[in-house]
């Protein structure tokens with residue numbers, strides 16, 4: 001069931017017409033559906049139902065809005081965080097510290113200390129240097145840090161190079177061939193409770209084969225580490241399951257993913273941990289925009305909208321596709337480029353694409369914008385920071401305000417010596 005649907009000729013999020021949100025909040029605006037978030041959380045969990053012991057940690061980076069985190073917390077999700085800021089958000093949403101996993105190659109001393117003090121459930125350590133620093137900080141505090149060693153399995157994920165993380169040349173994790181000896185050294189440090197392994201090979205994966213290859217390699221590594229007498233009780237399999245952005249694209253379902261995991265990880269006797277992001281949030285959000293004007297072009301017209309690459313960076317950064325659709329479609333079609341107002345030629349959402357015909361003042365949406373959308377927004381060209389709205393049934397609420405350029409200007413100072 002799609003909670004974004006046309007009713008009486010206009011696009012709704014659940015029972016709320018997007019036009020009503022646009023009228024009250026203005027555009028551009030991100031709109032999320034609570035029912036879709038809940039459904040995706042449930043479908044993902046159901047996909048893993050055959051596994052004996054599972055911990056779900058939502059990848060906060062995909063959508064860190066605290067209201068979204070609260071919805072997922074109520075679905076029993078913990079959090080995968082990559083900064084103190086994300087950790088504070090997860091805690092603010094009521095996610096227990098014990099359900100938080102901290103990933104990332106560049107955790108600072110301050111962040112490690114803050115996470116130890118908060119009592120988070122697991123640190124995914126990405127280097128021997130980080131492990132030593134963390135163990136020392138924990139020992140100073142008279143505590144032990146629950147840790148997994150993130151391993152780089154040197155597997156080609158088959159996704160966009162900029163979001164691929166599991167090849168040897170990527171900065172993530174420790175080299176596969178050195179992981180067992182590193183585990184042995186780190187496990188001996190006081191302050192360290194090295195209890196598991198972690199892997200994450202990339203995002204927006206369209207095929208399960210690279211994940212399967214990575215997980216099998218992790219299984220072999222786990223056996224080697226156990227053979228040395230270490231306990232491995234946790235295996236964090238990361239996130240990465242992709243979602244369709246355009247009609248007709250085929251992606252593995254959470255059930256397919258769960259069946260693959262059950263087959264590959266059979267008999268592992270660990271708590272399996274997962275860090276899904278996009279598969280939960282991607283299709284639960286849209287970016288609503290208004291057409292500023294339609295400008296004649298040489299090869300095709302330009303539909304200039306009031307959203308731009310600062311609001312939704314994915315097309316400019318990864319040549320990503322987001323479907324564009326009118327909120328009140330007339331049935332007519334038009335071949336045009338959809339562009340934002342920013343002074344960069346990369347500020348293009350759709351290049352000479354057949355789209356719903358739109359005119360000045362019409363509302364339209366970019367679909368599948370719930371993951372890596374608002375969270376990657378910025379204020380380039382002194383634009384406002386885009387607001388976010390959560391819909392639930394007949395209700396909606398602004399869950400992040402539009403931050404106006406004037407508020408940002410007010411935070412700047414001109415020194416009196418200038």
Ligand SMILES: Cc1ncc(COP(=O)(O)O)c(C=O)c1O
Nearest residue numbers: 059203204239240275276277278
């Ligand atoms: C360590 C880690 N875990 C989880 C994720 C979430 O990935 P996705 O949104 O593709 O599920 C990412 C991002 O790719 C990540 O770097």
Ligand SMILES: N[C@@H](CCCC[NH3+])C(=O)O
Nearest residue numbers: 061163203204314371372
């Ligand atoms: N920002 C990327 C995903 C990065 C995943 C982070 N590990 C995207 O929009 O597709």
